Amino acid sequence: xxxxxxxxxxxxxxxxxxxxxxxxxxxxxxxxxxxxxxxxxxxxxxxxxxxxxxxxxxxxxxxxxxxxxxxxxxxxxxxxxxxxxxxxxxxxxxxxxxxxxxxxxxxxxxxxxxxxxxxxxxxxxxxxxxxxxxxxxxxxxxxxxxxxxxxxxxxxxxxxxxxxxxxxxxxxxxxxxxxxxxxxxxxxxxxxxxxxxxxxxxxxxxxxxxxxxxxxxxxxxxxxxxxxxxxxxxxxxxxxxxxxxxxxxxxxxxxxxxxxxxxxxxxxxxxxxxxxxxxxxxxxxxxxxxxxxxxxxxxxxxxxx
Numbered sequence: 474x475x476x477x478x479x480x481x482x483x484x485x486x487x488x489x490x491x492x493x494x495x496x497x498x499x500x501x502x503x504x505x506x507x508x509x510x511x512x513x514x515x516x517x518x519x520x521x522x523x524x525x526x527x528x529x530x531x532x533x534x535x536x537x538x539x540x541x542x543x544x545x546x547x548x549x550x551x552x553x554x555x556x557x558x559x560x561x562x563x564x565x566x567x568x569x570x571x572x573x574x575x576x577x578x579x580x581x582x583x584x585x586x587x588x589x590x591x592x593x594x595x596x597x598x599x600x601x602x603x604x605x606x607x608x609x610x611x612x613x614x615x616x617x618x619x620x621x622x623x624x625x626x627x628x629x630x631x632x633x634x635x636x637x638x639x640x641x642x643x644x645x646x647x648x649x650x651x652x653x654x655x656x657x658x659x660x661x662x663x664x665x666x667x668x669x670x671x672x673x674x675x676x677x678x679x680x681x682x683x684x685x686x687x688x689x690x691x692x693x694x695x696x697x698x699x700x701x702x703x704x705x706x707x708x709x710x711x712x713x714x715x716x717x718x719x720x721x722x723x724x725x726x727x728x729x730x731x732x733x734x735x736x737x738x739x740x741x742x743x744x745x746x747x748x749x750x751x752x753x754x755x756x757x758x759x760x761x762x763x764x765x766x767x768x769x770x771x772x773x774x775x776x777x778x
Contacts, residue, residue, distance in 0.1 A: 474500040480521045486755045487523060488543050495543045495574070499525060502541060506575055510568070512539060520674060524548075524688075528580065536580040537567065544574035547690070550619060552576055553612075554691030557666065562606030563686040564677075581679040581687070588673040588707045593720060596673070599684045600703050601728045603676050607686055609666040611693055622667065622694030625746060626654050632749035642748055646766055650745035653738035660735070661695040671699055672706035697739040700725055705744055705765040715768050722772060737773040741766055 476499065484492040507514055507529070515528040524542040531537065542548040549571035555578070556566060569576035590596045612619055629647055636642070668675075669690025678684055704721050708714040722740070726733040744766040751759030 474503060477521060480525070483523065483754065491543060499541065502573065502575070503527070506539065510577060512537070536582065538578040538580045540576050540578060542574045544572055548574050550691045551689060553618065554666070554689040557609060557612060558607055562603055563689065581677045581685060583678065583680065585678045586674050587676040587684065593717060594724070597721065597724050597728065600676065603684050603686050604671065604699060604729065607668055608696070611664060611666060619666065619691055619693050622692045622698055623654070623658060625692070628746050628749050632753065635753065642745065642763055646745055646770065649770065650742045653742040657695050657697065657735070657739055657742065664693050665696055667692050667694050667696065667699045669699070670702050672702040695739065697731060697736055698743055700736065701740050701743040704740055705747070705762055709761065718765060718768055719772060734773065734776055737769050737776070740769040741773065744769060
């Protein structure tokens with residue numbers, strides 16, 4: 474079984490020794506579940522990130538996705554979140570073994586990504602439809618194991634200790650992020666279950682169900698945060714990235730009836746954290762994410778004038 478080197482590097486950077494151990498066991502684990510669930514392997518998807526994802530069919534030729542990840546609380550939480558969505562606004566999980574880091578999901582056909590739509594406006598409209606479809610209250614307290622997005626922001630403290638000098642995110646933006654996190658937490662009208670990573674590659678088209686989300690992180694927090702991954706995604710290659718980002722912020726504020734200043738504060742906070750994580754994982758694109766943080770800050774300053 475071929476495992477792309479870029480994928481291996483990403484897993485090693487993100488998970489360390491646990492990731493290395495998981496990669497060594499991956500071929501065997503794939504074989505075990507192909508046999509156990511009577512599946513035929515048709516190869517991995519093209520855009521592997523932090524999970525190994527295979528196109529598979531069952532004995533009757535039905536199409537599915539076999540997804541394997543490092544067994545941990547995050548993977549188990551993704552399974553719980555997909556189960557909560559229960560096929561509404563999100564692809565369904567067929568079966569799963571959380572302790573092994575394995576799940577079988579329905580495969581969306583043709584499965585084209587949101588950025589295949591021709592215009593920014595079309596993409597925004599469909600994003601809004603999916604965003605609304607997956608709104609859910611916090612899971613019942615007795616069953617709740619879902620993390621809080623506020624806990625994610627401990628990553629800024631970790632980053633500050635790791636990168637004290639050199640090519641890094643400026644302290645002024647780290648401080649702004651922390652300020653806005655606190656402000657949003659104090660002014661929230663009620664936390665909800667968030668997807669946590671809702672962007673173009675995680676919204677796919679199904680000829681039977683329309684546009685659906687995939688790969689939720691599953692996190693509890695203010696709903697404004699569930700726009701940020703989309704805002705900063707798929708800007709590369711555009712002739713005027715700053716203009717496109719400004720357009721997205723304005724239109725999402727209008728379409729979702731969100732306060733624009735508050736949305737920008739959430740965007741500064743979360744994009745800063747994303748940039749921290751990306752640099753720590755050795756992802757060169759952290760600078761692109763950080764540029765979005767700078768632009769969000771500029772947009773906010775313009776509104777506050």
